[in-house]
Amino acid sequence: SAVISQKPSRDICQRGTSLTIQCQVDSQVTMMFWYRQQPGQSLTLIATANQGSEATYESGFVIDKFPISRPNLTFSTLTVSNMSPEDSSIYLCALGDTQYFGPGTRLTVL
């Protein structure tokens, strides 16, 4: 099965700053997704990372806040922009082909 890694694994950030999260897969995958898991809650899909084109966002999520890149079939980034404490969550990438998830990035915004 594919090995998925995310960087950073955790970070503590100041309000108003931005953080870029990387997701790397050791094999080519067709579909990649980004999810958010807010403290004590379930997972919510943010967007589909489309290779070579703009990401497709779910209701309630916008590109200005969560810009996504997918330059090739093994890599994607999610940026959390202009952060506020409400953005404190675990952010996970996932593979659409296998429904496997990365280890997650635990973000705390002060």
Place this chain on the structure above:
Amino acid sequence: GDSVTQMEGPVTLSEEAFLTINCTYTATGYPSLFWYVQYPGEGLQLLLKATKADDKGSNKGFEATYRKETTSFHLEKGSVQVSDSAVYFCARGGYGGATNKLIFGTGTLLAVQP
């Protein structure tokens, strides 16, 4: 709208007890169904899945059967261990071009006592 409903936790059991965690979903078709497990401090792991009606997913002693009549996918295990203590999430896939997008239930915390 589309949703997944799980029984609320926490569920507290003694070791070797029988486990059932209920999960029901809303759907106009037959999406794929999944159970994920999240152990304390760890990431989300796919536990089992079923892709069509009457399929049974199984892994590590856990089982779940895709019941289209009752739109359910209940998770069961005959004899739980302390190491099974975790949060369990039920999820369903989408339709058409969105079959791989997952909708999650709220999660059920299982605590197994020795």
